[in-house]
Amino acid sequence: MTPPITKGGTKLSTFYEVAEKKLQVLANGSVTTPKGFTAGGMHCGIKRKRKDLGWLYSEVPAEAAGVYTTNLFQAAPLIVTKESVAKEGKLQGIIVNSGKANTCTGEQGMLDAYEMRSQFTKAIGIKEHYAAVVSTGLIGDLLPMYKINSGITQIPDAMTSNAPTDFEKAILTTDTFTKNVAVQLEINGKQISIGGVAKGSGMIHPNMATMLGFITTDANIHHQDLHQALKEITNETFNCISVDGDSSTNDMVLAMANGLAGNEPLTKDHVDWSTFVDGLKFVCESLSKQIARDGEGATKLVEVQVNGVASDQAARNIAKTVISSNLVKTAIHGEDPNWGRIVVAVGYSGETLDPHQLTVAIGSVKVVNQGLPLSFNEEEAKKELEKEHVTLYIDFHQGNGKGNAWGCDLSYEYVRINASYRT
Amino acid sequence: MTPPITKGGTKLSTFYEVAEKKLQVLANGSVTTPKGFTAGGMHCGIKRKRKDLGWLYSEVPAEAAGVYTTNLFQAAPLIVTKESVAKEGKLQGIIVNSGKANTCTGEQGMLDAYEMRSQFTKAIGIKEHYAAVVSTGLIGDLLPMYKINSGITQIPDAMTSNAPTDFEKAILTTDTFTKNVAVQLEINGKQISIGGVAKGSGMIHPNMATMLGFITTDANIHHQDLHQALKEITNETFNCISVDGDSSTNDMVLAMANGLAGNEPLTKDHVDWSTFVDGLKFVCESLSKQIARDGEGATKLVEVQVNGVASDQAARNIAKTVISSNLVKTAIHGEDPNWGRIVVAVGYSGETLDPHQLTVAIGSVKVVNQGLPLSFNEEEAKKELEKEHVTLYIDFHQGNGKGNAWGCDLSYEYVRINASYRT
Numbered sequence: 001m002t003p004p005i006t007k008g009g010t011k012l013s014t015f016y017e018v019a020e021k022k023l024q025v026l027a028n029g030s031v032t033t034p035k036g037f038t039a040g041g042m043h044c045g046i047k048r049k050r051k052d053l054g055w056l057y058s059e060v061p062a063e064a065a066g067v068y069t070t071n072l073f074q075a076a077p078l079i080v081t082k083e084s085v086a087k088e089g090k091l092q093g094i095i096v097n098s099g100k101a102n103t104c105t106g107e108q109g110m111l112d113a114y115e116m117r118s119q120f121t122k123a124i125g126i127k128e129h130y131a132a133v134v135s136t137g138l139i140g141d142l143l144p145m146y147k148i149n150s151g152i153t154q155i156p157d158a159m160t161s162n163a164p165t166d167f168e169k170a171i172l173t174t175d176t177f178t179k180n181v182a183v184q185l186e187i188n189g190k191q192i193s194i195g196g197v198a199k200g201s202g203m204i205h206p207n208m209a210t211m212l213g214f215i216t217t218d219a220n221i222h223h224q225d226l227h228q229a230l231k232e233i234t235n236e237t238f239n240c241i242s243v244d245g246d247s248s249t250n251d252m253v254l255a256m257a258n259g260l261a262g263n264e265p266l267t268k269d270h271v272d273w274s275t276f277v278d279g280l281k282f283v284c285e286s287l288s289k290q291i292a293r294d295g296e297g298a299t300k301l302v303e304v305q306v307n308g309v310a311s312d313q314a315a316r317n318i319a320k321t322v323i324s325s326n327l328v329k330t331a332i333h334g335e336d337p338n339w340g341r342i343v344v345a346v347g348y349s350g351e352t353l354d355p356h357q358l359t360v361a362i363g364s365v366k367v368v369n370q371g372l373p374l375s376f377n378e379e380e381a382k383k384e385l386e387k388e389h390v391t392l393y394i395d396f397h398q399g400n401g402k403g404n405a406w407g408c409d410l411s412y413e414y415v416r417i418n419a420s421y422r423t
Numbered sequence: 424m425t426p427p428i429t430k431g432g433t434k435l436s437t438f439y440e441v442a443e444k445k446l447q448v449l450a451n452g453s454v455t456t457p458k459g460f461t462a463g464g465m466h467c468g469i470k471r472k473r474k475d476l477g478w479l480y481s482e483v484p485a486e487a488a489g490v491y492t493t494n495l496f497q498a499a500p501l502i503v504t505k506e507s508v509a510k511e512g513k514l515q516g517i518i519v520n521s522g523k524a525n526t527c528t529g530e531q532g533m534l535d536a537y538e539m540r541s542q543f544t545k546a547i548g549i550k551e552h553y554a555a556v557v558s559t560g561l562i563g564d565l566l567p568m569y570k571i572n573s574g575i576t577q578i579p580d581a582m583t584s585n586a587p588t589d590f591e592k593a594i595l596t597t598d599t600f601t602k603n604v605a606v607q608l609e610i611n612g613k614q615i616s617i618g619g620v621a622k623g624s625g626m627i628h629p630n631m632a633t634m635l636g637f638i639t640t641d642a643n644i645h646h647q648d649l650h651q652a653l654k655e656i657t658n659e660t661f662n663c664i665s666v667d668g669d670s671s672t673n674d675m676v677l678a679m680a681n682g683l684a685g686n687e688p689l690t691k692d693h694v695d696w697s698t699f700v701d702g703l704k705f706v707c708e709s710l711s712k713q714i715a716r717d718g719e720g721a722t723k724l725v726e727v728q729v730n731g732v733a734s735d736q737a738a739r740n741i742a743k744t745v746i747s748s749n750l751v752k753t754a755i756h757g758e759d760p761n762w763g764r765i766v767v768a769v770g771y772s773g774e775t776l777d778p779h780q781l782t783v784a785i786g787s788v789k790v791v792n793q794g795l796p797l798s799f800n801e802e803e804a805k806k807e808l809e810k811e812h813v814t815l816y817i818d819f820h821q822g823n824g825k826g827n828a829w830g831c832d833l834s835y836e837y838v839r840i841n842a843s844y845r846t
Contacts, residue, residue, distance in 0.1 A: 072770035073778050073794070104766060106795045139763030140796040249767055326749070327841055334842030340562030343527060344672055347495035355496050371496070372529045373563040412835045418750055419757030 022185060023279055026193075029182020030164035031056055034193040034218035035260040040163040041170025044151025046099035046137070046144060053151040054170030055120070056094040056214060057159060061130055062256035064091035065227035067234045069251035076102045076109035077133040078252055080117055084129045089223030091256050092130040094214060095120040095152070096171045098199075101210065102135040102143050103249040112143045119152045124159065136199065136210040136250050137173055168197050171212055174417065175201040179290035185279045187272040192219040192261040194279045198287035200241075201294045213238060213253035213287055219276060220259035221266040228268075229277050230255050237284035240316055240405040241292050253284075292406035297413030301389045302332055307402045308395040314351045315403030318394060321349035322405070329410035332390055337381035339367040346394060353396050361393040445608060446702055449616075452605020453587035454479055457616040457641035458683040461585040464593025467574025469522035469560070469567060476574040477593030478543070479517040479637060480582060484553055485679035487514035488650035490657045492674035499525045499532035500556040501675055503540055507552045512646030514679050515553040517637060518543040518575070519594045521622075524633065525558040525566050526672040535566045542575045547582065559622065559633040559673050560596055591620050594635060597840065598624040602713040608702045610695040615642040615684035617699075619706040623664075623714035636661060636676035636710055642699060643682035644689040651691075652700050653678050660707035663739055663828040664715050676707075715829035716812075720836030724812045725755055730825045731818040737774045738826030741817060744772035745828070752833035755813055760804035762790040769817060776819050784816040 032039050041054035066085045068078055085091060095116060102109050117133045135143065168178035182195035200211035215230070234253055266276050293301035304322045306315040322328055325345040331338040342360055360368035363384030367376050384390065390409075455462050464477035489508045491501055508514065518539060525532050540556045558566065591601035605618035623634035638653070657676055689699050716724035727745045729738040745751055748768040754761040765783055783791035786807030790799050807813065813832075 070771075071767065072772075072774070072776060073766055101763075104763065104791070104794065104796055139766065247771055249770060326837075330838055330841035333838065336842070340524075340527065343496055343562065344494065347672060348493075348670055349495075351495075353495060368527070371527065373527055410838060412838050414749075415753055415756065415833060415835050415838060418753035418833075419759070 022275055023282055024184040026182045026184060029195055030168065030180040031195045031197045031214055031216045032162050032164045033182035033195040034216045034258070036060060036218060036258050037195070037216045038159060038162040039167035040155070040158050040161070041166035042151055042154065042158060044097070045147040046097060050172070051166060051170035052097055052099045053148065054096045054167040055155055055159070056167060056216070057124065058092050058216070058256055058258045060258050060260065061090045061092045062258035063221060063223040063226055064089060065223055065230045065255045067231055067253045069247040069249060071247050071249045071251070073103060073249045075135060075250040076105055076113040077116070077135045078250060079110065080113040081132040081134065081252065081254070084117070084132055087129040090130055091132055091254070092126045093120060093124055094132040094134060094254060096134040096136070096212070097143065097148055098171055098173055099137040100135060100141050100143050101137045101139045101250050103139045105140065105142050108142055112145055115145060116143070116148055119149050120155070123152050123155050132254055134212060134252065136171065136212060139249065164197070171197070171199040173199070173201065173210065174296055175199055175294050177294055179287055179294070181283050181286040183279050183282055185275050187219060187261070187263040187266065187276060190261050190263045192217060192263060194219070194283050196283040196287050198291055200291035201296055210248045210250040211238060211241070211291060212251070213284070215253065215255040215280070215283060217255070217257045218259065218261040219257050219266055220261060220263050221257045221276070225267050226255055226257050229280055233277070233281045233284050236316070236403070237281065237288045240320060240403070241288050241407065289406050292408055295408030295414070296417045297411040297415070298408030299411055300332060300387070300409045302329070302407045302409060303389070303391045304394065304405045305391060305402070306394045306404070308397040308399060309351065309353060309401040310399040311401040312403050313401070315401040316405060318346055318349045318351055319403050319405035321345050322392065322394065323407035326410055329407065332385055333409035333411050335382055335385040337362050337365070337367060337378060337385060339373065342392060342394070343368060354398060357396045357398055359395040359397065363387070363391055445698055446705055447607040449605045449607060452618055453591065453603040454618045454620045454637055454639040455585050455587045456605035456618040457639045457681070459483060459641060459681050460639045461582060462590035463578070463581050463584070463586040464589035465574055465577065465581060467520070468570040469520060473595070474589060474593035475520055475522045476571065477519045477590040478578055478582070479590060479639070480547065481515050481639070481679055481681045483681050483683065484513045484515045485681035486644060486646040486649055487512060488646055488653045488678045490654055490676045492670040492672060494670050494672045494674070496526060496672045498558060498673040499528055499536040500539070500558045501673060502533065503536040504555040504557065504675065504677070507540070507555055510552040513553055514555055514677070515549045516543060516547055517555040517557060517677060519557040519559070519635070520566065520571055521594055521596055522560040523558060523564050523566050524560045524562045524673050526562045528563065528565055531565055535568055538568060539566070539571055542572050543578070546575050546578050555677055557635060557675065559594065559635060562672065587620070594620070594622040596622070596624065596633065597719055598622055598717050600717055602710055602717070604706050604709040606702050606705055608698050610642060610684070610686040610689065610699060613684050613686045615640060615686060617642070617702045617706050619710050621710035621714055624717045624719055633671045633673040634661060634664070634714060635674070636707070638676065638678040638703070638706060640678070640680045641682065641684040642680050642689055643684060643686050644680045644699070648690050649678055649680050652703055656700070656704045656707050659739070659826070660704065660711045663743060663826070664711050664830065712829050715831055718831030718837070719840045720834040720838070721831030722834055723755060723810070723832045725752070725830050725832060726812070726814045727817065727828045728814060729817045729827070731820040731822060732774065732776060732824040733822040734824040735826050736824070738824040739828060741769055741772045741774055742826050742828035744768050745815065745817065746830035749833055752830065755808055756832035756834050758805055758808040760785050760788070760790060760801060760808060762796065765815060765817070766791060777821060780819045780821055782818040782820065786810070786814055
């Protein structure tokens with residue numbers, strides 16, 4: 001039995017608790033908390049009223065890494081961004097529009113993405129392949145380039161002031177709140193920061209709607225090491241809400257490290273490597289949870305913690321299967337401790353396990369032990385489900401594999417939003 | 424381009440059209456249409472008012488085949504039924520209760536399932552291992568055996584009249600209508616019949632809620648051949664709504680062939696083998712569609728037809744991915760021709776295909792060609808979505824693989840039903 005089940009409470013995860021000891025989480029932290037970054041956003045006219053064009057800029061070229069969607073259909077801007085990052089492993093600026101995804105737009109879409117990159121880099125005076133281009137929104141329409149180009153011409157003036165909140169707003173689509181986080185940690189006795197901003201509010205896994213993440217840090221780290229860390233962490237965080245192979249056409253997570261903190265380059269052999277990785281993971285996990293909590297129509301953040309299985313991968317697979325079950329999601333929406341649906345979802349995850357070893361707890365209330373239902377206090381279980389943050393614990397007591405996944409309840413509101421999104 | 428896209432219309436599938444020429448679909452057909460079968464159902468008290476105990480009986484022991492859930496957690500009655508079928512490959516009777524699933528009920532659950540079989544076989548005077556035991560309903564509660572046993576004692580009297588509709592009702596849980604079908608076909612110049620009844624109304628794939636199917640025929644066929652045919656057909660029909668590895672703890676499809684039609688034994692070498700297989704497929708496909716149409720809260724049957732990919736398996740995988748997308752399902756509920764969601768779901772199916780070859784049509788309205796959006800008549804597309812039976816056509820023009828999947832729209836009502844099912 002792992003501690004969380006007997007302990008209960010509302011803490012998000014054991015990792016979170018451990019990480020917090022080494023990290024300082026900053027109030028109002030964002031992508032411009034790390035040294036040398038500025039960001040902003042404006043309304044250029046793609047959406048009716050809300051901000052729809054954002055930028056992120058580093059004073060100096062930053063080491064860059066990206067993790068991209070595995071969807072068969074790749075948005076034009078994603079292809080252009082991959083080219084940029086692949087060339088030198090550096091980025092200095094990111095331009096993002098919301099409202100139109102520039103996907104399924106053929107050759108013209110590619111030309112538009114290139115033009116967007118070219119206009120942006122010319123306007124702010126950086127090398128063309130030092131810029132990433134990002135779009136999110138409705139699929140299939142061409143970008144209104146005259147609006148975007150006209151917006152871009154205003155960026156150099158706007159850049160004189162730093163407005164990360166405007167950046168956070170400009171990248172949203174159906175999100176109901178902006179998503180940000182920043183942490184401080186010590187590397188070689190130097191203070192470094194890692195900041196992050198994200199966008200995402202669709203059904204996420206098992207469906208999609210774009211998920212975007214932007215991570216900045218003033219740490220000194222080569223892009224290959226940054227990529228390695230980002231890739232592994234994405235697998236444990238963003239991919240536990242928006243899963244590889246189940247992802248949208250525009251999903252991407254970009255990280256920029258500009259080195260202004262002046263630490264010794266971070267590599268796997270660096271004495272503080274794990275501190276940095278924990279910091280990066282904290283940022284990605286926090287953003288993942290913010291995205292899950294903002295699921296369309298969601299009233300609750302749901303976290304599934306799986307322990308005691310053969311591997312971390314198996315644990316994440318089970319956690320993702322449970323968090324994706326519409327029947328589990330509606331039961332949680334109805335605050336009904338219907339543990340049978342959890343058991344069934346665990347059972348069809350495809351992992352081979354001894355069903356007689358299963359423990360399930362809804363928050364602090366254990367409902368299944370050794371694969372059999374316990375008589376539990378329905379009122380207490382209902383109270384756990386009434387929380388804004390519901391945690392389900394699953395343990396098979398058969399190994400050291402552990403993993404989490406995050407999602408939300410499924411509400412009437414989800415159906416309303418998605419039955420009338422486009423028209 | 425396969426015909427359905429250019430042709431449009433409301434026909435369910437090409438297979439259906441072809442099969443209808445060889446088969447006669449009977450009005451009011453059911454499991455007792457084939458010779459020698461009787462069925463009935465009663466209220467024994469597990470549910471408050473509705474029927475909850477049903478039986479199916481063959482005058483003579485029938486060759487039997489079963490396809491069972493792959494869920495890690497297997498209901499006690501399913502284990503007992505597997506034992507029955509495995510022993511001689513014969514069944515003469517099936518006893519079904521609804522209201523309680525007898526799953527996660529430990530040793531007592533197993534004892535209850537054995538007792539149910541024993542009481543039933545004694546009451547109607549057949550060998551113990553000639554009976555299948557089936558339960559569906561809420562997980563975790565023990566069966567009220569005194570009610571079931573008391574119900575069973577009344578079966579011999581009730582069996583003097585044939586009441587297939589009562590059987591169809593007795594196996595339901597949240598279903599809103601009974602599901603049945605029967606066809607007649609000619610084998611060796613002999614008239615044979617295949618009948619079927621099913622139950623299922625949950626979210627089905629990608630979640631669950633029990634799916635049960637009972638198939639009867641008076642054809643003469645060895646249980647091994649019957650099993651082979653049933654397994655292959657289940658893969659193309661029932662598993663395209665309720666998927667292997669995504670199935671409930673109690674899912675099963677049982678087939679009984681009592682041979683009373685007197686044909687030469689059907690084997691793969693029999694001249695009419697394909698006629699029989701088409702008939703069996705027609706019955707299974709019809710029941711699958713009835714289940715999909717009765718999805719909880721569903722207002723429409725949605726069919727996805729995939730053509731032009733490398734294999735039938737790839738086609739079914741794509742079809743199932745699209746039919747399982749909550750975003751596609753809500754768009755259809757909202758009668759919004761949001762083809763972008765279809766494209767995205769195709770893209771995360773995991774199949775490797777050339778995105779530039781994709782054609783998508785909503786009914787008779789082609790919306791995507793060569794991977795790019797067409798300008799189409801929104802009103803016409805909306806009209807296709809207003810139908811009670813919506814068909815989406817997907818074609819990659821890259822192979823001969825084809826496959827269908829069936830589902831339904833996702834409505835407010837689905838959330839209401841499932842947020843308050845248990846309490």
